Amino acid sequence: MGFFTAYIVLSILGLFSHYFYVYKGKRAENRAWVSYYGMIVVGLTLIFGILMYLDVLSFILDILNKIPWIQADPFQNGADYMWNSFRLIGINPNVVPEPQLHYIAALLFLTYTPTYLFAKMVSQGFFGRYIHEGGYVWGFLPRKEGEDNI
Amino acid sequence: MTQNNEKKWALVTGANGHTGSFLVHELVNNGWHVVATDLRQDSRKKLMTKETVFRSDLHYMSIDLEQVKFIAADLTNRDSLKELFSVDLEGSEYQAIFHPASLYDYFAELDLLRKINVEGLRNFLEVIKEYYNKKKKKMPHFLHWSTCGVYGEPEYEKTPDGFDIPADETAPYDPPNDYSISKKEQELLLKSFAEKNNLKYTIIRPAPIYGPYQTYGMYHIFLMFNKMGNGPVPHIYPRKKQLMMPMVHVEDLVRAAAFLANNPKAYGEAFNVVGDSTTQEEWMECMFHELGISYWIVPMWWPIYIACARTLYKWAEGEAVRAKKRNSRPKFDLPMADYITHQYYFTNEKIKALGFKFKYNDHAAGTRQTIRWYIDHGWLLSEDWHKDQRYFKEKVENAKEVK
Numbered sequence: 001m002g003f004f005t006a007y008i009v010l011s012i013l014g015l016f017s018h019y020f021y022v023y024k025g026k027r028a029e030n031r032a033w034v035s036y037y038g039m040i041v042v043g044l045t046l047i048f049g050i051l052m053y054l055d056v057l058s059f060i061l062d063i064l065n066k067i068p069w070i071q072a073d074p075f076q077n078g079a080d081y082m083w084n085s086f087r088l089i090g091i092n093p094n095v096v097p098e099p100q101l102h103y104i105a106a107l108l109f110l111t112y113t114p115t116y117l118f119a120k121m122v123s124q125g126f127f128g129r130y131i132h133e134g135g136y137v138w139g140f141l142p143r144k145e146g147e148d149n150i
Numbered sequence: 151m152t153q154n155n156e157k158k159w160a161l162v163t164g165a166n167g168h169t170g171s172f173l174v175h176e177l178v179n180n181g182w183h184v185v186a187t188d189l190r191q192d193s194r195k196k197l198m199t200k201e202t203v204f205r206s207d208l209h210y211m212s213i214d215l216e217q218v219k220f221i222a223a224d225l226t227n228r229d230s231l232k233e234l235f236s237v238d239l240e241g242s243e244y245q246a247i248f249h250p251a252s253l254y255d256y257f258a259e260l261d262l263l264r265k266i267n268v269e270g271l272r273n274f275l276e277v278i279k280e281y282y283n284k285k286k287k288k289m290p291h292f293l294h295w296s297t298c299g300v301y302g303e304p305e306y307e308k309t310p311d312g313f314d315i316p317a318d319e320t321a322p323y324d325p326p327n328d329y330s331i332s333k334k335e336q337e338l339l340l341k342s343f344a345e346k347n348n349l350k351y352t353i354i355r356p357a358p359i360y361g362p363y364q365t366y367g368m369y370h371i372f373l374m375f376n377k378m379g380n381g382p383v384p385h386i387y388p389r390k391k392q393l394m395m396p397m398v399h400v401e402d403l404v405r406a407a408a409f410l411a412n413n414p415k416a417y418g419e420a421f422n423v424v425g426d427s428t429t430q431e432e433w434m435e436c437m438f439h440e441l442g443i444s445y446w447i448v449p450m451w452w453p454i455y456i457a458c459a460r461t462l463y464k465w466a467e468g469e470a471v472r473a474k475k476r477n478s479r480p481k482f483d484l485p486m487a488d489y490i491t492h493q494y495y496f497t498n499e500k501i502k503a504l505g506f507k508f509k510y511n512d513h514a515a516g517t518r519q520t521i522r523w524y525i526d527h528g529w530l531l532s533e534d535w536h537k538d539q540r541y542f543k544e545k546v547e548n549a550k551e552v553k
Contacts, residue, residue: 132533138377145478
């Protein structure tokens with residue numbers, strides 16, 4: 001997961017953050033999981049990204065470089081991977097990780113949390129913000145017969 | 151004249167319903183004595199499935215008052231209606247008959263609506279006629295509840311700027327749904343009966359009613375947004391296309407009925423009972439603010455808005471069909487969605503010209519009062535209410551099960 005893929009992943013995972021509110025209908029019980037989930041998702045993404053950028057997880061690159069279409073143009077180091085991770089799906093942005101890009105990389109890491117929070121906000125719309133809310137999902141679900149629908 | 155003969159007696163149908171219960175209280179507060187009627191509780195519960203769409207524990211205001219005599223009756227059963235005229239009125243007669251009773255359910259089949267609303271009215275009028283003919287007395291003033299829905303979406307006259315001018319009571323009938331069709335048929339029946347039998351009548355055409363204790367209609371809209379927790383407010387361009395929100399507070403409606411009952415100028419007339427209309431976007435902002443939920447204003451060009459609204463309407467249409475197949479009912483009845491695709495805009499000048507003053511003419515005051523009542527009574531949910539009552543109730547129940 002490089003910089004740009006991290007945004008996509010954080011956005012998608014953020015969209016499901018309030019799904020815990022609807023999971024098995026146990027909104028109150030699952031409430032804390034919304035926070036735990038956020039901390040886990042953003043924390044793991046950040047830790048992975050930073051360690052990767054600092055070349056601590058270079059063994060992953062050894063594995064990735066064995067992929068046939070990567071072999072022709074292998075990742076040089078963690079920073080190269082973080083900037084050009086789209087190469088994994090055949091798209092090469094050809095960003096050369098010059099030292100000046102470190103500042104931008106730091107900024108990008110800082111925007112991980114706001115990205116997740118923005119997606120979480122949208123998730124609140126879908127699944128509700130408080131435990132008594134159901135979000136748009138509730139509006140579109142059919143009425144349950146024989147029980148209170150609130 | 152004895153003290154008893156000075157008592158004013160009113161007959162109120164549908165007295166256990168939302169409007170009926172408020173009307174009974176209004177009349178009693180104005181010094182009337184009331185014979186109240188409605189279905190027996192078990193039959194009412196079976197028929198009024200609309201009242202339990204979201205919750206089964208809601209109830210209307212009690213009419214258990216000293217000045218009120220309750221007699222159960224069924225509009226579709228003529229014999230039961232006769233009992234309403236065998237009550238001891240302490241030597242007096244009814245000064246007015248208020249008829250708010252009807253099956254107000256957008257999901258009900260037209261046949262059922264006709265059976266209860268139209269044939270029920272026919273039965274009622276025949277019983278009234280029979281009784282007063284036998285007594286050789288004039289029939290009292292009959293106040294009939296209809297709806298602004300009988301107009302459908304009229305052809306509006308325009309201001310020079312192209313804005314709609316609200317329709318008055320002369321707008322032709324064009325009912326857009328089964329309930330309004332049954333109301334139109336009721337009006338025609340009443341007019342023809344009144345002409346043949348010299349009945350003094352007044353037709354009250356309320357806009358969508360809101361107010362405390364309501365379990366259907368506007369309450370469903372409040373509950374929907376309360377439950378969804380957020381919503382968009384479409385800001386339509388060009389501004390002349392913006393849709394209006396006609397509505398009337400239940401207290402104003404029953405005050406208007408009591409006012410018209412005492413006014414000879416109301417005989418043979420129909421009155422729109424609707425507060426000064428505001429735009430849907432203004433009302434939605436006010437509602438969201440009072441509900442304490444987040445909302446965002448979405449500027450929209452009219453063609454895009456109407457395309458989105460029609461798509462939503464189509465989905466609601468599909469939901470209604472699917473619910474029918476399941477032998478259930480949808481969360482929201484289709485005609486409620488009509489308001490996002492049609493312009494409903496009616497004037498209240500006629501009733502104002504008679505001297506009636508609305509208490510909640512300001513939509514914001516009425517909406518605020520209503521939503522606060524719902525929240526205070528736990529009919530709309532709030533975080534604290536949820537924690538205090540439902541959540542802990544569940545915990546207690548679970549604990550009992552464990553024991």
